Amino acid sequence: MRILQIINNLSTGGAEKLIIESIPLLQKKGIEVDLLVLDNTFTPYMKQLKELNCCNIYSLGTGNLYNPFNVFKIIPYLKKYELIHVHLFPAQYWVAIAKILSFSKVKLIFTEHNTSNKRMQNFIFRTLDRNIYRFYNKVICITNEVKDVLIKYCKFKSKDIIVIENGINLDTIINSKPLLKNQINNEILESDKLIIQIAGFRAQKDQKTVIRALKYLNEDVKLVLVGEGDLMDDCIELADHLGLGRRVFFLGVRIDVPNLLKTADLSVVSSHWEGFGLAAVEGMASGKPVIASNVPGLSNVVQDGGVLFEKGNEKELAKIIIKFFSDNDYYNKVANSGLEVSKRFSINFMIEKQLSQYKDLFKSGYEK
Template sequence: MKVLHIINNLGTGGAEKLLIDTIPLFNKKKRHVDLLTLDGNEYPYLKKLKASSFLSVHSLNSRNIYNPLNIFKLIPYLRKYDLIHVHLFPAQYWVVLAKIFSFSKTKLVFTEHSTSNKRIVNSFFRVIDKFIYKFYAKVICISDEIKDVLVKHLTIDESKLIVIENGIDIELFTKTVSINKSEINKNILDSDKLLIQVAGFRYQKDQVTAIKCLQHLPQDIKLLLVGDGEFRNDLEKLVNSLGLNERVFFLGIRLDVPVLLKSSDIVVISSHWEGMPLSVIEGMASNKPVVASNVPGVFQLVADAGLLFQKGNDRELASKIEELLCDDVYYNEIAEKGFKHAQQFDVGKMIEKQMILYKELLEK
């Protein structure tokens, strides 16, 4: 069984992080699983994966992932692998078109990572999406909410959909040891209280609300923003305009996220929408309270194991944070509930389900 995962790049995001963590584990189980990215930017995630001796990492080295010429560059790979597992748009489209033009019999699998995107609300792209999804033997939905969205908006046959929830390496987060806060940045005191948000800098993730909430909190509460993206300059300007330069720290893309989570006090997820954010599970697995926006893809995951606030409401977010930091008993209660909740999302379960799916598709 030769399987190739295809994704736009390994910049920053939940899907990208998932592949970094899981593909090496597939290969340790004697499953031949490789990776291909459309662009060849040397992001930290990509460098980490290339350092692995378990797999081959390919790249189209495309300067523009939206260039249709990527279709023809993909065709040779469809002939080398038994099954192609695709993540994110536009790779989602290009692989299907490569299959059509090449008459390849390679089985295709796609993972839908989010409950919302620009194509779903656009009638023109909804028609195209319906066509594209027909060529995937199976569509993996990482949550029941995503499955419901696809059935409702794209009228996809439910038999084509399968729910396989994401997972993380629970043991890694359990064993990770915290460091002194001053080691993260010299301008952070060990007595400070740290909020942390791990997410790409794009509209969906709404770091704006996390930043604004600091206006309603004491000076010793500071925010770590882990990630990067197109909105970074806008976020830096916002921090400067609010006079929060000494309280917000842009850490960039980091490979030591478990350490940063363990060394922080509260994990914040302020997204406008989500699929099944790994950052929620990772925060809980780090035994830290999670405060998240009450949106699809998040509230079902947080349930009673964390705190929810109204999307975009920075005052309510600040209030939830104060509730936790002002009551040690309550803080520990929420942290413990989250830690127990995270145990059901071990990555081993996800890998086993995916391997069963691959086998079933290739045997047909």
């Protein structure tokens, strides 16, 4: 069985991280898996996957992700593989259209990573989505909440959608060693209390609420933000405007995330919406307490192993942080609960379920 995974690029994000962690594991299971990216911008994730030398990595170039001509560049790849596994929009559209135009018999799987997107608010895109999804033989949802939204939104038959929760490499995080805090930045003292958020700076994420929460916290509480994106400059401007510039540290993309999580005292996942919340599971696996926005897709992952706060409510977030830093027993209780919950999300469970779907679809000869 030859499988091609297709994604927009390997920038910072949960879907992208799953790609670089799952492909080597699938290869070890004897499945030939390659990767096609629409945009080959060289990122730390791209570097990491290339260094593993575990698959062929193809690219359509560094052009516009939304260029419809990507459809014609994708068509030749449909002829080389038995199954195509697609992640994220607009790759989702271009692959489906490429199959339509080429009359290809290749089987398609799409993983839906979110409970919400801007297309849902637009009548034209809602209509397009309902048709595009139907060209996929199977749609994998990363939580039951994602599945419920998709069934309602696209009027799917439930048999066309399955749930496979995301997974993480627990051993990598659990066995990672903390850094010295001044190794992150020499303005951070070992005595400082360190909060971390791992997330791209885009509309879905809400680093601004975490930054605003610092106003209600002692001077020795500092914030590390890992990731990059279009909204990073806005966050830098907000931190400076609030006089917090020396307490907020923007690290960009890092591949030593497990070490950073072990170094921090608290992990925050502040989002406007989520499909799953991979960063929350990683935070729990690090043995540190996790605080997360109470939003669909994230709340069900964190509720038994962390603490939820109202989306966008920096005062409530600050109160929770203060409680953690003032009550050591509470801190340890939540941290231990989170570590236990994280064990449910081993990437090995995810790989086995994913592999089962590949084999069933390949054997079935099912074609829409």
